[in-house]
Amino acid sequence: MNDKSIYIIGAGISGLVAAIELEKAGYYPVILEASDRIGGRIKxxxxxxxxxxxxxxxxxxxxxxxxxxxxxxxxxxxxFKPGAVIFKPGATYAVHDPLRNPLKLFAMAFSKVGTIWDKYKMYALTQDLKEKPLDAIFSEPQTSTQEYLKNFGFSDKIIQNFFAPFFRGIFLETSLSTSSRMFEFVFKMFAEGQAxxxxxxMGQLSQQLFEKLEHTQIRYNTGVVRVEKNKIILEDENTITADDIIIAIPPGKLIGHEETAxxxxxxxxxxxxxxxxxxxxxxxxxxxxxxxxxxxxxxxxxxxxxxxxxxxxxxxxxxxxxxxxxxxxxxxxxxxxxxxxxxxxxxxxxxxxxxxxxxVIKDAKHWIPRQHTKLYDHVYLAGDHLLNGSINAAMTSGRLAAEAVITGE
Ligand SMILES: Cc1cc2nc3c(=O)[nH]c(=O)nc-3n(C[C@H](O)[C@H](O)[C@H](O)COP(=O)(O)OP(=O)(O)OC[C@H]3O[C@@H](n4cnc5c(N)ncnc54)[C@H](O)[C@@H]3O)c2cc1C
The missing domain is CATH 3.90.660.20 (Protoporphyrinogen oxidase, mitochondrial; domain 2)
Structure with a gap:
């Protein structure tokens, strides 16, 4: 056992993964969780x-x-079966597998959603992204998803009928202003796997992470209001002094910075x-x-x-x-x-x-060097806000922050 006192703020996916990694290295971390349960946004x-x-x-x-x-x-x-069922008043039609096998789409079915040119564009994009490594996707100059689709040559018809509602539902914003890097990442994930x-x-996912923990103490209903150097100030005004802290939530409010939108x-x-x-x-x-x-x-x-x-x-x-x-x-x-x-x-x-x-993330990433999770001495950051809004990013961030704590970098 390593008796360094390591506190993690937040029992979402990123905090749980950080705890798993710290346990593997022999630590007994403590998670401070504001609510009465684990899992954060996955519930x-x-x-x-x-x-x-x-x-x-x-x-x-x-x-x-x-x-x-x-x-x-x-x-x-x-x-899920790949594709989507499009609902319009008086008309409903299914588009099967547009992101993985666009050339297999029946021309008739596809013509309600886009043009023949879109079909080939879809094929070209699928092939491009299957071959494009994640590092390349996340180091490209970025634009909005809306602009990216237009620049790629997709018609207004397919943008309106398919891409807009599909990606609004993923990015949770109506104007497709989300980074084109995120669009490429999600498109690639759909092209290579399944939803x-x-x-x-979905709560089973966080539950499974939780069940992996053997030496982690979770303190529920323990909201943190501030972090000052290596001191954690709780809602009940008690103060904890830690050797290391991982803040697995957007840190703004805790350190007196602007809050994440x-x-x-x-x-x-x-x-x-x-x-x-x-x-x-x-x-x-x-x-x-x-x-x-x-x-x-x-x-x-x-x-x-x-x-x-x-x-x-x-x-x-x-x-x-x-x-x-x-x-x-x-x-x-x-x-x-x-x-x-x-x-x-x-x-x-x-x-x-x-x-x-x-x-809301302007500079979407899928990875950063673990040293970049360090906010200042003894205080590290995790959470999807560091990279991009996804389960994958939350996991990556938790792992990187834990590695930074373990190596002291
Ligand atoms: C509606 C919706 C749809 C989504 N769709 C997808 C999807 O399809 N695919 C996908 O990959 N991702 C999706 N996501 C994103 C994914 O759920 C998140 O990226 C991920 O769960 C974030 O985990 P996290 O650990 O970074 O943060 P969170 O889950 O937010 O965890 C933070 C934890 O910290 C606690 N906390 C907050 N403040 C304090 C405090 N002051 N003191 C102590 N504890 C505190 C919270 O209670 C919470 O438990 C979606 C999210 C939502 C909400």
């Missing part, structure tokens, strides 16, 4: 026998960090007697007039998300709906307009508004 709540992930999110099986920390077989991953969820909810999303759950998609595919609503951006029947992907055989629908709204009274009813009416199914059949289960969903 599954059980409500009336339904498993509700707080915010629709997926793991991409091509994420390089997953196999370091997770037993994917044990998670019993349920995979998946654990059979019993975040994108927000509202996630509304309904149940229906049966799914109107009927396959493990994501639904997209391209028309900007609607509040709904994307939807998915989680029970089409993993029936284990419902215990009563009903179909569990997760709807994501990226637009700001704070001023709207009873958004659940309005969204049900939108779904009626899109599917023809009477709004009263959509039984509302729960709504989550997640204000700190994804950090």
């Amino acid at each position: 599954t709540e059980e409500v009336d026998g339904y498993l509700l992930d707080q915010g629709f999110q997926v793991m991409l099986t091509a994420y390089p960090e997953l196999s370091r920390y997770l037993d994917l077989e044990k998670l019993n991953l349920k995979k 998946a969820i654990p059979e019993k909810g 975040f994108h927000e999303v509202t996630n509304i759950y309904y149940t229906l007697q049966q799914s109107f998609i009927g396959k493990a595919m994501i639904g997209l609503v391209p028309d900007d007039k609607f509040l709904v951006n994307n939807l998915v029947f989680l029970t089409d992907v993993s029936p284990g998300y419902a215990s009563d055989g009903r179909a569990l629908l997760s709807v994501s709204v990226i637009k700001d709906i704070k001023g709207i009274e009873n958004p659940e009813q309005l969204i049900a009416l939108e779904l009626e307009a899109l599917t023809g199914i009477n709004a009263t059949y959509f039984q509302h289960v729960k709504t989550y508004t997640i204000s700190n969903a994804l950090p």
